[in-house]
Amino acid sequence: MPNKKRKVLQYRKAVISDKSQTLYSLLLQALQKLPLPADRSLETAKGEDSFRLINNHKPTEKMIFGEFVCYEKGTSQPILSRDVVLEGTHFPVKYLQMKDVPKEFSGKDADFVNSVLYFAxxxxxxxxxxxxxxxIDLFEKYLSWLLGVQSGVLAPGVSFNLRVGLRKENDQETTSPIVSMEIGGAMRAVETEDGGLALEPSSSEALTVQNTASIGVGRGLIVNLLKSMGVYSNTWDTILNGGDVTARLIIKSSSKKAEDNRKLFTNLQETCYRNLPPEDIVYKRKDGKTVRGETLMLSKPVYLQATRDGFISPDELYAEMNNWLTELIQNEGILNEDQVS
Incomplete structure (x- = not known):
């Protein structure tokens, strides 16, 4: 598609333990209490000069459209120059710094934006x-901070999370339910802000057991598995310390109770989709057919007109979001679970 850019929309349901509140009402209050962008900026780690914030936003009577921006102070922007081929093997990469950008364009205090997530x-x-x-999990953590400690609109003790949206089962899927799921790919265990543990995608090609040893997840999982099989030895200890281990987990249910199986795999789906790429999850149905994880998620590709500068129009994207929301209401019944009108 010439002059078109592809975006994939995803759906999430905000789950708030205080049923008298909606994410729309809470976010609207927070944005009104914190009109200055600096007050909505979250520094990702002390001294790293890396920030996240809801920047431009457009509240309407029923919806909030906005952009979630990440930037880091003092960074440069790499540019791939295809005019020449160096040594006959590669294009040169040059780096553009903010000092090279005309001040009449950027202003006196500016930084390159790493990326933008749009939301409605x-x-x-x-x-x-x-x-x-x-x-999306970075946006979820930011919302928890913004609504909680930063603005105070989310009362202490009230929980909040964004639940993955799964499409409704069709007749064939109802008669042939999921009986097993396989989880693989590169993972690592990380400590969460509240002191808990979570699995997240790893940039390496294997489960980095060495990096998780201090937490006990990953290494402990594999060690206990090997011991239960009676094959653990000092040799395995040396391998694990090297961190060069890939883990693939298969969960299978032999229960004949369809409702128990459905509840089990629904809970597992929620955990896996929150922490792992959907393409690393594969399901098997009762009839033997396999289903890739990304096909069960509520998502939709859209194609947007690119400007002369190669960017998309946020307004066009917001219109596509609004149209898809209408489709979800009509076809997936997403309003059926609402307890607040």
Whole structure:
């Protein structure tokens, strides 16, 4: 498609333990209390000069459209120059710094934006257009901070999370339910802000057991598995210390109770989709057919007109989000679970 850019929209349902509130009402209050962008900026780690914030946003009577921006102070922008081929093997990469950008264009205090995630909120329903640089879980953590400690609109003790949206089962899927799931790919265990543990995608090609040894997840899982099989030895200890181990987990249910199986795999789906790429999850149905994880998620590709500068129009994207939300209401019945009108 010439002059078109592809974005994949994803759906999430905000789950708030205080049923009298919606994400729309909470976020609207927070944005009104914190009108200055600096007050909405979250520094990812002390001293790293890396920030995240809801930047431009457009509240309407029923919805909030906005952009979630990540930037780092003092960074440069790499540019691939295809005019020449160096040594007959590669294009040169040059780096553009903010000092090279005319001040009449950038202003005196400016930084390059790493990436932008666009979102739309209606009641507790969220449509997102994530990027490779900004995953949805980063936006979820930011919202928890913004609504909680930063603005105070989310009362202490009230929980909040964004639940993955799964499409409704058709007749064939109802008669042939999921009986097993296989989880693989590169993973690593990380400590969460509240002191808990979570699995997240790893940039390496294997489960980095060495990096998780201090937490006990990953290494402990594999060690206990090998010991239960009676094959653990000092040789395995040396291998694990090297961190060069790939883990693939297969969960299978032999229960004849379809409802028990459905509950089991629904809970597993929620955990896996929150922490792992959907393409690393494969299901098997009772009839033997396999289903890739990404096909069960509520998502939709859209194609947007690119400007002369190669960017998309946020307004066009917001219109696509609004249209898809209408489709989800009509076809997937996403409003059926709402307890707040």
């Amino acid at each position: 909120v209606f009641r507790n329903h969220v449509i997102l257009a994530p990027t490779q640089q900004i995953r």
